[in-house]
Amino acid sequence: MEELDERKVKILNAIIRTYLETGEPVGSRTISKYTDLNLSSATIRNEMSDLEELGYIIQPHTSAGRIPSDKGYRFYVDHLLENKDKEISDMKDFVIEHTERMEQVLKQVAKMLAQTTNYATMITTPKSVRNKVKFVQLSQVDEEHLLAVIVMESNVVKNKMIPLAEPLDSETLLKLNILLNSTLNGLSIPEINLGTISRLKEQAGDHSDIIGIVLDAVAETISQEELEVYTSGATNIFKYPELSDSQRASELIYALEEKQQLATLVTENLQNENTGIQVYIGDESPIQTMKDCSVVTATYELGDGMKGSVGIIGPKRMDYEKVMSHLKELTSQLDSIFKKPT
Amino acid sequence: MEELDERKVKILNAIIRTYLETGEPVGSRTISKYTDLNLSSATIRNEMSDLEELGYIIQPHTSAGRIPSDKGYRFYVDHLLENKDKEISDMKDFVIEHTERMEQVLKQVAKMLAQTTNYATMITTPKSVRNKVKFVQLSQVDEEHLLAVIVMESNVVKNKMIPLAEPLDSETLLKLNILLNSTLNGLSIPEINLGTISRLKEQAGDHSDIIGIVLDAVAETISQEELEVYTSGATNIFKYPELSDSQRASELIYALEEKQQLATLVTENLQNENTGIQVYIGDESPIQTMKDCSVVTATYELGDGMKGSVGIIGPKRMDYEKVMSHLKELTSQLDSIFKKPT
């Protein structure tokens, strides 16, 4: 298959751009005027016919204009998109009064992104690729409960209540605390292995059982850093007629509500060293219900080895240019946004 | 205005019930057969005409059946609803593997309720009407950060990072901890007043400034027990044609996404000693965008003075009977559901 010559590319580009704007099938006449090629609509028609044969555009029905196919969008995103990197309103200032809870920050970011882009958005909690334990403390809360507080290098705090048969005396507690801290401090999850554990238990002597429970709790707590996903702007999809019939809308909103699926979409990105921006067009998305949408995701990194994901879900004819530069901007700022509070 | 005689009531009842089932305007003929009154459609017509004049039912257009008006629903809910208290699938068992985080539990409850009722649901975190401090602890996490951990009587744990100019020595820390615990322990929020505060500061001596910061943090943390609201089953509204045109659906889902509004809907209930089940029909709801829906809320109580709210949002023709008994069942079980974990 011989590839597209320059003129075809120009025409394809014109088609897609105008379609992105209007959302209506675009006809030969329109292109003939819009471009500076000075070609008659007839010529354009011939070229469009070729483009359709090559699979870049589709005719919804016989006597309608053409709309881009998934392949067309793909080509557009891969080759036609100039990286303008326009400057974008500085989010850092706009966004956040210091809330200490990451949850709040994430929700706010999602919301703001949804507002500025007019698409549905999602963001995951950063996942500790290599997060270290910074501080551990056990406290006797009441007769029957021990509270384990774990602070990670990233200043994420986790709590875990541990039921106890009978209270520990304060001396033991102190000993355990010192032991835990001196051993675990600075270790990342993979480093807390059987060796560490058995050594710990040994040193705990009488209370190895408690250490066991605590360690389990710690491990669980740490690893239970499941990706949480926050979404916002779900209703934005109603702004795009091609998505807002109740069948599709329902499915989409359901997918946004059931965050679990979204997580899967994003995890693979985190696994791979896929640091850049990922674009899923239509069927390319692993989530079936999103086959009528495009999904753009980006990973952000928090310096201290935490990685998370931001994503935008919109119609196929989304403004890729704006979305991608927004995401690029955002991911570069998230680090400092998170650092500022604490 | 002379009130409804018995026959009118029966007819109204029949109209509403069949409308709840079908969702279509119901005509005289239908009623004539459905009821055991053995009346001809003509008679029914006369009665219906009366009922319409009294405002209990409406004719969407001249030659259509009748549908209940808000007033009709109101009458139905207030007088016609027998409290069957049918037994309902036991949620306690169904629901919850022990997750220690209340958030998880609430999300699950909302989800399950949405699944069994086929309406949209919401649930708030329990609010401490009279929640007491059980345990406080300051820990030196690193050079520049103090971590305050606060455990409430209800075993809710809150963390607060406090930035420090320079580290405290461990002796001072111990002193502060003892001081805080002995003073605050068992106090509820209103009891931590200026008196307590100044006494505390006095006793803290050199470190009164730190106590100040800590107390602020504690107060903020405690009072910042803002109602969080979790929703689920938003997409259920698409199951009811009268709500699923994109205009309405969009507004509704937006309202569900913007949980803030929902909170307001519910708070007033918590304030009042309104312990029972509250039904808002159409315009009765304080949230404007829900004027086409009915909202049923119930408050649950957790024994230790925590109160929260569960709600169901559905079409006006929701199955009030089922919904109300579900809610009644649920609220009575929530206490033990929460107690079980820890």
Added chain:
DNA sequence: TGTTAGCACTCACTTGTTTGGAGTGCTAAT
């Protein structure tokens, strides 16, 4: 050989008209 003008054809969409049926209100008879 590439480009263009012209023309017939297609097909969704709109508008107007028709028809059927469900439902009502009224009246007269029981």
Added chain:
DNA sequence: ATTAGCACTCCAAACAAGTGAGTGCTAACA
């Protein structure tokens, strides 16, 4: 007081016709 009967209303579905945007093809042109 109830009911049968009938005329009337009005929505909804079906159908017809007109409109217009857009295409494909062909023949003429540079």
